[in-house]
Amino acid sequence: MNPFRFIHVADLHLDSKFIGMKGLSDHIRQHLRESTFNALRQLIEIAIVEKVDFIVVSGDVYDAADSSLRAHLAIQAAFEELGRHGIHIYVIHGNHDPLDGPRLQIRNDDHVHVFGPEVESVIARRRLDQQEVAVVSGISYPTSKVTENMALKFHRDEKLSLFHIGILHANVDGDLIHETYSPCTRKELEASGYDYWALGHIHMRRVIQEYPHIVYAGNIQGRSVKEIGPKGCYVVDVSEVASVQLTFHELDQVRWLIEKISIDGIHDIDEWRMRVEEQVESIRSQLPDRMSIVRWIITGRSSIHRELESGHIAEELEQELRRREIVRAEKDQFGGLVWSESMSLQSGIEIDRAELILEDHFLGELLRLADKIEADTDLSKELLDKALSPLMNNREIRLLVNESTAEEKQEWLERAGELGAVLLLNEIGEGGRSV
The missing domain is CATH 3.60.21.10 (Metallo-dependent phosphatases)
Known part of the structure; x- marks a missing residue:
């Protein structure tokens, strides 16, 4: 032929x-x-x-x-x-x-x-x-x-x-x-x-x-x-x-990316900010001929997690990064533009997980359940369905749930676990290990 x-x-x-x-x-x-x-x-x-x-x-x-x-x-x-x-x-x-x-x-x-x-x-x-x-x-x-x-x-x-x-x-x-x-x-x-x-x-x-x-x-x-x-x-x-x-x-002129930024070993917010900015410049150098849109995933464990969880630091940095890119765009510098779509907090507090998971208190039980959920997708789905069931009459929540991927729903569970761990650790700190 x-x-x-x-x-x-x-x-x-x-x-x-x-x-x-x-x-x-x-x-x-x-x-x-x-x-x-x-x-x-x-x-x-x-x-x-x-x-x-x-x-x-x-x-x-x-x-x-x-x-x-x-x-x-x-x-x-x-x-x-x-x-x-x-x-x-x-x-x-x-x-x-x-x-x-x-x-x-x-x-x-x-x-x-x-x-x-x-x-x-x-x-x-x-x-x-x-x-x-x-x-x-x-x-x-x-x-x-x-x-x-x-x-x-x-x-x-x-x-x-x-x-x-x-x-x-x-x-x-x-x-x-x-x-x-x-x-x-x-x-x-x-x-x-x-x-x-x-x-x-x-x-x-x-x-x-x-x-x-x-x-x-x-x-x-x-x-x-x-x-x-x-x-x-x-x-x-x-x-x-x-x-x-x-x-x-x-063929694409705009590239979507998911980038992870770890807070491991970082104990200062300014150091974390500089790490994000360094990653922005790294992406800019890797894709100099097109615009990038980035969702930042904050991972790892550090003392700064509490500040990121409770304050507006991530949101303020996100807005500043966008402001800088808007200035570049006004000069028609779309090649190498790095737009921050959002920041998703998937980091956690510093804990001795190996020790806590063995202890006989509610936090230990929560950590053990988290490990089971991570290993068992059916258990994960069952737990999520039970948690969301009372909210499904709300149209907006129902649409959000139906349009979300399995990975996004798993992220919800992980965030709920981290929030629970923070609250329980506060209780343990105030009232000893009787939780």
Whole structure:
């Protein structure tokens, strides 16, 4: 077979909003809004420079609920530019941009194929010599909530000895963080006989399997702290013997990070402040060409924990760090900008845990229970459900709980344990070890 090269990209979410941001200046807010469009421009540049034969887009070009005319015009302009370079595009619609959504249509031009609500297959050709190289099959979401297993509709055409690519927006093997739309299993995808599955919907980039390749490209721009790390697309090289080589290219203009700052060995607030500032500068030097948004996780044990727990020190530092970045942004210095999204206190007081956990008082029992919870996820869930049950009639709390991840809920338990330990240690200090 003839070798060829294509790009696998998914979940562009053009003009989509960032979540959980506060304290932004208008200048920074505008930069964030531009980020998905800038990522799209990067995608076009890579496609041209890498001389790819075609691009597959695995759904969610934009969010239909609040899609803008600008997003529509941007994707049309991008496709037109790719067409001028002879690069074909194969597109499916996902749950955020379904076929029945309130949106403008992506045109089916000569070099653009938009798949409909049933599986279709088209022949992809090499850009330079028009040799047939692949069968590309895809299916779009007719509505925003597709709960049937659409993977079962794909079947390899054995009459065609070409590389087979399936484009699908789906939840494979029940990813709990995302909605279970078009649920399917790795085994079902493998059984279809396709050589490469270009998946969308899950925003975390990962290769589920090789030969056949089952691949999530992730999204092109992270939009919340749940979408950390590099975002981009895969350039896929297919050889004469159908071997596959994946090369990841970063497209994101704004990078989300979670950074841990330990208070171990620190007994002065000013020393802690300097450690945070040093980490800000370290991130700035590591990512000089893009903006970073950081959630700081304060860990470790030290005497300054009580000050951080009871006062506004962390909040004041957070505000000062933001003020400095706003000044940089006013000078259009977005490269290397480090924005502090929030500070999460997961540190603790200094205790002799090994000694306290053996003692016969309520604090010892609390520490023993904490160890059990950490080792037993079922016990952790049971305890959390019991604690939250009286509060679930409150709509805002119910929404917060339903939208929170298992890791965030575990953090709640850990913080509750630390607060309990502080209170109990105060009691022990005042009344001896009779607690």
